[in-house]
Amino acid sequence: MQTQRLRIAIQKKGRLSKECQTLLKRCGVKFNMVGERLVVHAENMPIDLLLVRDDDIPGLIMDGVVDLGVIGENELEEVSLERQARGEPSDYKKLRRLDFGGCRLSIAIDKDAEYNGPQDLNGKRIATTYPQLVKRYMDDLGVKFSTCMLNGSVEVAPRAGLADAICDLVSTGATLEANGLKEAEVILRSKAVLIQSTETLDDEKQALIERLLTRMQGVIQAKE
Numbered sequence: 001m002q003t004q005r006l007r008i009a010i011q012k013k014g015r016l017s018k019e020c021q022t023l024l025k026r027c028g029v030k031f032n033m034v035g036e037r038l039v040v041h042a043e044n045m046p047i048d049l050l051l052v053r054d055d056d057i058p059g060l061i062m063d064g065v066v067d068l069g070v071i072g073e074n075e076l077e078e079v080s081l082e083r084q085a086r087g088e089p090s091d092y093k094k095l096r097r098l099d100f101g102g103c104r105l106s107i108a109i110d111k112d113a114e115y116n117g118p119q120d121l122n123g124k125r126i127a128t129t130y131p132q133l134v135k136r137y138m139d140d141l142g143v144k145f146s147t148c149m150l151n152g153s154v155e156v157a158p159r160a161g162l163a164d165a166i167c168d169l170v171s172t173g174a175t176l177e178a179n180g181l182k183e184a185e186v187i188l189r190s191k192a193v194l195i196q197s198t199e200t201l202d203d204e205k206q207a208l209i210e211r212l213l214t215r216m217q218g219v220i221q222a223k224e
């Protein structure tokens with residue numbers, strides 16, 4: 001179902017939302033975030049912003065429900081692998097990497113444990129929100145493991161006796177340290193990215209995307 005207006009899905013509330021809104025504003029998109037709205041209409045361009053949970057953004061793009069989205073590569077790649085495994089649409093176009101949302105997805109273990117390399121993870125249970133990315137990494141190395149799927153409080157899983165190790169997002173490492181863990185392997189370095197659905201858009205919408213991209217280029221370069 002295509003609409004005349006370009007639909008952009010962004011995180012409603014969280015680590016990507018503020019910088020994402022700032023970027024769009026610097027690109028000249030005028031809008032006013034009021035209340036708990038799902039859709040916010042831009043005032044000066046045929047653009048609608050969809051404010052959703054970040055987990056929903058890859059699927060909205062892959063199903064062609066929205067045209068553009070801003071999402072962390074960690075979430076994007078996890079959902080893409082999950083959909084591939086289920087035989088669901090998993091294609092998207094990566095338009096550009098952005099200059100925010102930087103973090104790494106890392107495997108962490110007890111800070112006092114000896115660690116000499118991935119083989120030391122053999123047979124371990126790893127608590128994570130990203131089972132597909134962990135599987136891809138461990139399968140490539142040929143290391144056997146099991147997972148414990150957690151959507152929150154991943155870092156307390158070892159202490160709670162639910163898992164031997166974790167695989168979670170890290171930025172400073174302070175959370176790991178506070179939970180008596182140390183980083184053992186970085187499995188993905190992630191940033192926020194702008195993605196587009198693979199649906200063919202009408203010329204006007206596509207031209208608007210090109211214009212936004214050009215502006216984005218300028219805005220990001222000006223900051224560097």
Ligand code: ATP
Binds near residue numbers: 011054055071170191
């Ligand atoms: P939502 O309610 O939308 O599902 P969330 O709790 O899943 O939110 P956030 O914690 O807001 O998500 O993180 C969104 C994204 O921000 C992450 O998927 C990641 O790409 C990026 N990010 C950057 N730094 C960090 C960090 N230190 N910890 C977690 N995520 C980070």
Ligand code: ZN
Binds near residue numbers: 053055
């Ligand atoms: Zn989320």
